[in-house]
Amino acid sequence: MKGNEAxxxxxxxxxxxxxxxxxxxxxxxxxxxxxxxxxxxxxxxVVLQAESEIAAINMxxxxxxxxxxxxxxxxxxxxxxxxxxxxxxxxxxLPCLLVNVVRGGPxxxxxxxxxxxxxxxxxxxxxxxxxLIVLAPATVQESVDYVKLGFELxxxxxxxxxxxxxxxxGQMMEKVELFEQMPRVEPNYEWATLGKKTDQPAxxxxxxxxxxxxxxxxxxRLQAKYRxxxxxxxxxxxxNCDDAEYLFTAFGSCARITRKAMxxxxxxxxxVGLLRPQTLYPFPVDEFNKLADQVKGIxxxxxxxxxxxxxxxxxxxGKTRVEHFGRYGGMIPNPDEILNALEQKIIGG
Amino acid sequence: xxxxxxxxxxxxxxxxxxxxxxxxxxxxxNKEVSWMPSYGPEMRGGTANCTAIISDEQISSPVLNTFDxxxxxxxxxxxxxxxxxxxGGLLIYESNGMIRKPKRKDINICVINAYDESVRMNNTxxxxxxxxxxxxxxxxxxxxxxxxxxxxKVLPERYHHLIPLNEDAIRKGMEIITVEHxxx
Numbered sequence: 001m002k003g004n005e006a007x008x009x010x011x012x013x014x015x016x017x018x019x020x021x022x023x024x025x026x027x028x029x030x031x032x033x034x035x036x037x038x039x040x041x042x043x044x045x046v047v048l049q050a051e052s053e054i055a056a057i058n059m060x061x062x063x064x065x066x067x068x069x070x071x072x073x074x075x076x077x078x079x080x081x082x083x084x085x086x087x088x089x090x091x092x093x094l095p096c097l098l099v100n101v102v103r104g105g106p107x108x109x110x111x112x113x114x115x116x117x118x119x120x121x122x123x124x125x126x127x128x129x130x131x132l133i134v135l136a137p138a139t140v141q142e143s144v145d146y147v148k149l150g151f152e153l154x155x156x157x158x159x160x161x162x163x164x165x166x167x168x169x170g171q172m173m174e175k176v177e178l179f180e181q182m183p184r185v186e187p188n189y190e191w192a193t194l195g196k197k198t199d200q201p202a203x204x205x206x207x208x209x210x211x212x213x214x215x216x217x218x219x220x221r222l223q224a225k226y227r228x229x230x231x232x233x234x235x236x237x238x239x240n241c242d243d244a245e246y247l248f249t250a251f252g253s254c255a256r257i258t259r260k261a262m263x264x265x266x267x268x269x270x271x272v273g274l275l276r277p278q279t280l281y282p283f284p285v286d287e288f289n290k291l292a293d294q295v296k297g298i299x300x301x302x303x304x305x306x307x308x309x310x311x312x313x314x315x316x317x318g319k320t321r322v323e324h325f326g327r328y329g330g331m332i333p334n335p336d337e338i339l340n341a342l343e344q345k346i347i348g349g
Numbered sequence: 350x351x352x353x354x355x356x357x358x359x360x361x362x363x364x365x366x367x368x369x370x371x372x373x374x375x376x377x378x379n380k381e382v383s384w385m386p387s388y389g390p391e392m393r394g395g396t397a398n399c400t401a402i403i404s405d406e407q408i409s410s411p412v413l414n415t416f417d418x419x420x421x422x423x424x425x426x427x428x429x430x431x432x433x434x435x436x437g438g439l440l441i442y443e444s445n446g447m448i449r450k451p452k453r454k455d456i457n458i459c460v461i462n463a464y465d466e467s468v469r470m471n472n473t474x475x476x477x478x479x480x481x482x483x484x485x486x487x488x489x490x491x492x493x494x495x496x497x498x499x500x501x502k503v504l505p506e507r508y509h510h511l512i513p514l515n516e517d518a519i520r521k522g523m524e525i526i527t528v529e530h531x532x533x
Contacts, residue, residue: 026388111388172411173369173384175376253411260410334414 003140004029004170006178007073007099007163010147012039015182016097017068018046020059025111026167027075027101043184053078057085064094065205067187067194069151073099075167076117077108079125086160087126091207091218093191095154097147098132098162101170104330112330113167115254118307121164122281129219131226133161133233134280136251140174142278148179153233157225158191164280166303168253168332235278236287240266244273246346247291249312250301251277254333258301261338272342280308288315297321297346301338304328323349350405352490353413355430357398358422358443363477366503367420368399370481374491374499375403383411396425403490420484424448437532441484451530458530459487466525467518475518482522493519 001009008030011019019039021031031049039045050056056072063070074082079100089096102117104110119125121134133153135146143165150161187194193203209215237255240262241247250258255276265272275291277284292298297320300309309324316322325341327333354371358364365386372382386399400416402408418439419430424447434440436455445464463479485491491499496519500512 167388168385168411171386171388173372174382174408174411256408257410257412260413263409332412334412335410336414 001140001176002029002171002173003143003165004101005033006140006176007143007147007165007170008033009037009178010144011071011097012037012043012045013179013181014148014151015043015069015184016045016071016151017184018048018059018063018070020048020050020056020063020070020072021074022050022053022056022078024075024078026103026113026170027073027078027099029170030073030099030101043181045184053081054085057082057089060096061085061089061092061094064089064096065092065193067189067192069095069097069155069184071097071099073101075101075103076105076114079117079120083120083126086132087124087128087130088207089160090126090130090132090222091128092205093158093222094160094205095151095158096160097150097154098160100162100164102164102166104328110330111167113171113253113332114303114328114330115164115166115252116304116307116328117164118280118302118304121162122283122311130222131159131229131281133157133159133229133282135161135163135235136278136280137163137165137169138252138255138276138278140169140172140176143169144176144178148182157229159225159229164252166253167330230282233279234282234284234287236284237276237278238287239274239276241273241275241291243271244291244294245296246270246272246342247295247298248272248274248301248338248342249276249288249298249308250274251280251308254301254303257333257335258338260335261301261342264335264339265342270342270347277308283311283315285315288312289317289319292316292319295320297323297349299338299342299346300324301333301341302326303332321346321349350490352403352418352488353416354401354403354418354420355398355413355416355433356401356420356422357396357426357430360395360397362397362422363474364397364422365399367477367481368401370478370496370499370503371401371403371491373502374496377495377498377502378491380404380491381406381408383408385411396423398426398430418484418488420480422480427451439487441480441487441526443480454530455532456530457487457528457532459483459526460529461522461526463522463525466521470518470521472514475515478515478518479522479525482519483526484522485519486523486526
């Protein structure tokens with residue numbers, strides 16, 4: 001199945017209640033698939049093309065406030081439009097699933113694949129001290145699995161979860177195993193606005209606290225939640241790291257191209273491994289720190305001008321050298337140039 | 350076994366669906382597969398290409414810069430991908446409309462006149478299936494029965510009555526492909 005279509009099917013099967021979106025390349029197949037497959041007949045799921053990205057994210061905000069499993073998807077310029085709403089949802093502590101099929105920027109940029117929204121997804125994007133849980137699939141299979149996982153984490157922590165895909169994962173086809181249809185659940189949460197009963201206090205959903213003391217309390221609560229997420233939810237994949245003298249790191253589709261470069265390097269006798277963060281937030285800080293004691297250098301390969309590399313440097317805290325190699329603006333690095341960069345910047349550098 | 354293929358030609362020639370059919374057929378034969386299109390501001394008559402990988406092992410990169418096989422169906426694709434074939438690899442080209450012949454001497458080269466054959470079959474839509482037949486003759490990596498199963502998967506049920514026609518086209522392609530340059 002195509003990455004975007006598999007992700008859309010996974011949303012229906014995960015028992016999502018609602019999808020609100022607006023088409024944009026290279027993400028449009030998500031809404032196209034949902035429209036064509038009539039999930040309202042299959043599960044009762046609502047699929048609506050909103051009048052804009054801003055409307056879509058605020059529809060998600062509303063549905064999430066009612067305890068519904070709601071999601072939206074877009075690509076980079078559309079995701080920028082949604083940032084205000086995302087900040088509000090994070091501030092109001094509501095669960096939802098966001099999907100960004102990243103394309104080259106800045107501005108309207110290009111429709112070709114890119115990873116240049118790492119900072120936007122991981123470091124905020126909208127205003128205020130908030131965090132999204134950010135999942136980075138590298139295969140069509142992970143695009144499917146992370147929809148299910150994403151909703152679970154969103155409800156576990158009452159926090160928005162972002163799946164950061166890109167034009168490669170969204171457009172490519174490969175084998176995929178779909179999970180069984182899950183039932184839609186009637187929301188029964190204390191925090192959700194489900195209609196006030198006489199014996200129960202009123203429920204407020206807001207991201208506004210005019211008293212600074214109150215707003216600081218909200219921030220304390222959010223930060224405590226983020227520490228909990230950092231403790232429990234880190235995910236990564238390690239390949240050939242046991243005997244590694246050098247380390248590649250990359251996420252998403254770029255990690256697959258880097259894996260090819262690693263195989264080529266191994267064939268030449270270079271002992272290099274690959275650490276692939278599957279969660280970009282929470283970041284695998286401890287794992288990088290441990291490997292920094294073992295390897296002589298780390299090359300961070302990204303389809304951007306150097307974003308995740310900053311988190312890698314913070315994680316290893318000067319223990320080993322960390323360099324970046326990237327192609328950007330919609331260009332895709334090839335395995336030869338990645339191997340070449342390892343030899344020039346890390347081994348020979 | 351890993352076969353890394355680039356298929357390139359004009360939009361409308363069935364370039365993308367050729368790659369899909371090979372990949373679906375590969376799945377039927379329990380192979381790992383990946384298919385990556387050149388998506389973009391492309392249109393009918395413009396250039397299109399896709400990378401199809403069929404392997405016994407897990408596929409790392411779906412994006413490649415060198416290939417085991419290039420199937421090129423027009424001159425711009427020949428110009429772009431002839432140099433991207435690995436030494437010892439395979440080039441298959443459609444002779445119709447090709448102005449410049451391939452230059453490489455370190456690869457195997459086969460030629461197929463699928464367009465004229467599709468006209469003889471009174472159905473130019475089977476053009477791409479003739480080319481697939483030619484490829485499978487030279488590199489029999491997938492059995493015919495699994496190609497048919499793949500077609501059943503790709504085609505909507507209302508088109509299933511066309512599967513025998515496609516099977517004929519594949520067999521025709523196997524007959525008409527000729528070797529132009531063979532390495533020892």
